[in-house]
Amino acid sequence: MDWWLIWLIVAGVLFVVEMLTLTFYLLWLGIGALAAALVDVIFPGAVLLEVIVGCIVALLLTIFTKPLTRRIQTGRGFKDAVDDLIGMRGTVIEDISPEAPGIVKVGGDTWSATSTEPIGKGESVIVVSRGSAFLEVNKWGG
Incomplete structure (x- = not known):
């Protein structure tokens, strides 16, 4: 299998996972994988390069876009999907103790x-x- 194809698969997986997490970090790694694929097309077999x-x-994308992503995540109206879980009820699937999650x-x-x-479970x-x-989490008292 050609390296450019492997890099494209890695980039695709990173983009899909990024859509699920919305952290922007995996997006930059995916773009880096695309750049690596482009290098392989220009210089085939130069894996280290x-x-x-x-x-x-x-x-570079991580460093130079950090202020932008911070502004988006702290902007008015932005809410992380995990924050919606606060206050929701759930059921324990595997025992929880103070020493072990x-x-x-x-x-x-x-x-x-x-x-x-x-x-307990x-x-x-x-x-x-x-x-x-x-x-x-805490035990539900209701």
Whole structure:
């Protein structure tokens, strides 16, 4: 398989995942992969050059568009989809303890979750906040 095709597949996967996350970082990596594919078309077989060009393009886009993405994400009307989960009820799929995260089902999706108290499988919870990788939940008292 040609390297340009591999780079296009990588770029396509990164673009699809970016559409699901809306972080902009994967978008820049995808554009870097497209740049690597272009380098392979011009200089076939120069894999090291392709990787270097792809990394430089992604790094430059990340550095120079950081103010733009920050302005978009803090602008009026922007709301992260995960923020909508706060206040929603869910069900514990895998036990949660203060020492180890578990898994909860909220709104039809499964999420990693932490809690300050042990919560067993099958119990109802409410989402109280979100971290960078986990939802913070408490037992549902209602």
